[in-house]
Amino acid sequence: MRLDTLHTAETPEGIALSLRPAGLVARGLAYLIDFAIRLGIFVGISITVGLLGKMGVGILLISYFCLEWLYPVIFELTRAAATPGKRVMGLRVVMDSGLPVTPAASLIRNLLRAADFVPSFYAAGIVSMLWRGDSKRLGDLAAGTLVVFSDQVSLHGEVPKAEPQAPARPLSAREQLAVVSWAGRASRLTPERFDELARVAEPVLGPDSAGATASQRLLGVAQWVLGRRAGAELRPGAGGGGAGR
Structure with missing residues (x-):
């Protein structure tokens, strides 16, 4: 079962990229x-070529074609990989692999x-996006493409106290x-899923003498790994070696 809407792609170099696909609302606003x-x-x-007669009509038709079909292509092939509307909404177009x-x-x-x-009214596209x-x-x-949010996805945050x-x-x-x-993803997971993952680490948890949940006990281990000890602040340069010694 999916835990979030992240799309993970692996580059040919073996680097895992976490992409956040844009939903219907953001893409709809960008389109507008x-x-x-x-x-x-x-x-x-239209106003400019209105006085050119039949030639003006021809120019207008060519302009309509370019605006309808080439406008998005030209902008998507720029460095921003997004039309002005997508840039306003913080979106960009990438390949499934995360590449340009x-x-x-x-x-x-x-x-x-x-x-x-x-x-009519992009009904098929809307159904596909919602499905x-x-x-x-x-x-x-x-095309094998994705419309994603251009901001960086942060998978790990601050470790809870x-x-x-x-x-x-x-x-x-x-x-x-x-x-x-695991501790850094506390804000991204539901409490139930957070504790479920913590129970996987039961073999490395110490004895439960206070009736604490698996997640509370494993958070304590995470603090220990980061170099914290009971009644002491994080020691400079202690990040990660405490428990392996």
Whole structure:
């Protein structure tokens, strides 16, 4: 069962990237902003070429085509990988792998907006986005792209305070890292899931003499790993070696 909406992608170099797909509301607002920009440009062109007769009509049709189909592609291939509307909403377009979007993928995802529009008002695209956990519309599925929030995802936060507690046995460096990483996700997990994960570490927890939950006891171990001891503050340079000694 999914614990959050993060999409994890692995680069060819073996680096794991955590991406946060954008939902319907953020993408809908970005679309409205871009629509207003495109409409303003179109009206401006219409006024400019209105006196050119048939030539003006031809220029207007070409302008409409470019605004409808090439406007998003051009902006998505820039360094920001986003149209002005997406940039305002803090979004960007990337490949499933987390790599920059390619020209072919950008062109495919935007040309298939016609399929997302079926039967009207982007009904197919909306249903697809609501149905999928990664909020992909049909164009994204065909192109292998994702629309994600451009801000960095922080998986680990501050370790909650707890009474330091020595583990039942010495911990390896990998085990220490796992305990501290678990503690740093306290604000991202439900209390039930947080405690469920803590119970996996029961073998390294000391005796429970005060009726504390598994998560409370493991938080104490995390504080111990970070170098804290009962009645003492964190020692400079103590980060992580305490329990493995």
